[in-house]
Amino acid sequence: MTMSNTGGRRRPPTIHDVAREAGVSRGTVSRVLNGGHYVSPAAQEAVNAAIRKTGYVVNRHARSLITGRSDSVGFLLTEPQERFFEDPNFNVLLRGCTQALAAHDIPLLLMLAGTRDERRRITRYITAGHVDGVLLVSSHSGDPVAEELRAAGVPLVACGKPIGLGSKVSYVAADDRDGARDMVRHLLSLGRRRVGVVTGPLDTPGGVERLAGYREVLDEAGVGFDERLVVSGDYSRASGEAGAERLLTQAPDVDAVFVASDLMAQGVLAALQRAGRRVPEDVAVGGFDDSPAAVAASPELTTIRQPWDRISAEMVRVLLAQIGGEDPAAVILPTELVRRKST
Amino acid sequence: MTMSNTGGRRRPPTIHDVAREAGVSRGTVSRVLNGGHYVSPAAQEAVNAAIRKTGYVVNRHARSLITGRSDSVGFLLTEPQERFFEDPNFNVLLRGCTQALAAHDIPLLLMLAGTRDERRRITRYITAGHVDGVLLVSSHSGDPVAEELRAAGVPLVACGKPIGLGSKVSYVAADDRDGARDMVRHLLSLGRRRVGVVTGPLDTPGGVERLAGYREVLDEAGVGFDERLVVSGDYSRASGEAGAERLLTQAPDVDAVFVASDLMAQGVLAALQRAGRRVPEDVAVGGFDDSPAAVAASPELTTIRQPWDRISAEMVRVLLAQIGGEDPAAVILPTELVRRKST
DNA sequence: TTCTCTACTGTGAACGCTCACAGAAGCATG
DNA sequence: CATGCTTCTGTGAGCGTTCACAGTAGAGAA
Known part of the structure; x- marks a missing residue:
């Protein structure tokens, strides 16, 4: 019984605890956490052992506070909400994106911009930098949210070619x-x-x-x-x-x-x-x-x-690239005829 | 043109900027932000004006760092993934929860625990305190993730009565x-x-x-x-x-x-x-x-x-209550017969 | 007057992390 | 021997908030 379990949660270990355990400094632990460059194999090893032993998990808030990144992305649906429920494609896309992001250890925030109020709130949230980028589902034209985000310089990847957003917005679409x-x-x-x-x-x-x-x-x-x-x-x-x-x-x-x-x-x-x-x-x-x-x-x-698994994977790839500073890109993916009983 | 828009994003205003603009201290601004108790009407007004003028949005990372809360919750699906796509109920539930949370300005993180690795990663993420609580969809028995979260004292609300988790887990279900x-x-x-x-x-x-x-x-x-x-x-x-x-x-x-x-x-x-x-x-x-x-x-x-809108609303209500320190609760909601053509 | 109480305000410290910098150690080069 | 370079390490500062605390002003009571 290492954990007293009476409702409250124990204070998790910090980078300091790991440093002490490994006999190195905070800086060295941080370097190991972020790629391990300029760290001796011995220190590397000691830090990893200490991390395992203490069960350390980085505090993303502290990290985000200083890096300015949030290491999370939004999945934004500005369509009329009904389509979301009726159209199974959204599920597949949402699932694909979530998993592709999970591989990078990046959480996905689901954002549904239905009403006017919701749109305002979400726009604020995003432009305030609470997500690093946005995966956008909005096939209809004249989407004010998307335009605002684009204007604010938020990395944006649309599913399907967007209308009226100029060529500055990345998108991934089937052919x-x-x-x-x-x-x-x-x-x-x-x-x-x-x-x-x-x-x-x-x-x-x-x-x-x-x-x-x-x-x-x-x-x-x-x-x-x-x-x-x-x-x-x-x-x-x-x-x-x-x-x-x-x-x-x-x-x-x-x-x-x-x-x-x-x-x-x-x-x-x-x-x-x-x-x-x-x-x-x-x-x-x-x-x-x-x-x-x-x-x-x-x-x-x-x-x-429509190759939804590839579409979602590409959306995530393009978005992360754009967050990393690359230019917007358009990706068109091939489709495939599937024969069944109706023809 | 107040915003230079050459790729980079402008540094957003901080609580300090608002304080200077309003002619008060950080503390006062913070108090206004968190309910406005013990703040004079004049200061209240000045701060609100300054917030509007500067376009200030609170930095959640800084807040979370000190409060220990993340002000976000996870929506965790541990079902075999296929059901998620086939069953339209999930959509309705997911949407309902997202919207109910949005009303509290709380983002929803979508978590799909399919593979073993994903389960481990997600468990770590949650127990590390990166979300305040979890909305759980997992009707099948013997769910190790749920059990682990419960043991770690993470506020948890299941959709449908969960099996094998003892009575310590909240749930919301239709009758x-x-x-x-x-x-x-x-x-x-x-x-x-x-x-x-x-x-x-x-x-x-x-x-x-x-x-x-x-x-x-x-x-x-x-x-x-x-x-x-x-x-x-x-x-x-x-x-x-x-x-x-x-x-x-x-x-x-x-x-x-x-x-x-x-x-x-x-x-x-x-x-x-x-x-x-x-x-x-x-x-x-x-x-x-x-x-x-x-x-x-x-x-x-x-x-x-099944009253999905009420179910999702109740799940969110119970979860927030539990995050606020209340005891786990079970909620059973009434159903309704809908007559159509098949009978 | 003096004291107490309430309503309000400002300040320093802290949250846990990364970053920039300074410096040490080792080795080759001048 | 000094100088430079590379590799590695530790340290202090600071990110933007909240919180605890100290303090001020004004009102009312003794």
């Missing part, structure tokens, strides 16, 4: 256009010629790019573009359902649909089913994301995989 | 048994008599309680208990699908199913559909959670709402 091309080519290769599309929100680069890829392939295949085959959605399940209904009205002969998100594709499947169309026999359906929703759908969705 | 009772009563009230159940994992209190509620109502209604009507799952969609298949084999005359989670209920619906049973005409299906999955299902699920 939306190329992914869309792959999917539409796949649908054409099945012999379908009346290929519809349910787009994402067209005020986001992702939405625009996926639509552009669709058009490109139709052009290159010599299949005419028919605007009755195009309806727009907002990535939500409900908008997919509504979109499919509109599509069936405008172009009843549709024999394939490229849907710009898996969640919308779920809605499309439901609407088609209700209309008595069989998938994939009557209408082939292709999604986008390869989110958990793709496997949960029935039939399971053929979709375009 | 699982009562919810199950409501649902089964509802199914009986529809005239169904062959009511099956797909349970949750039976090494968790939630799973056990929901099954107990089911049995209680059958007993009280004089409907005999038939073990062929009972299959067990693990809250995952896939296990619901498998469970329903087993149920149809063991008891083909089943006319209602109480499923212990919405996600499993999705799987049950899929399996029933495949087997040619109509819902709700042939088989009524009741879920549990009222997660987004309930509305996404087709037909939309009748389910038992």
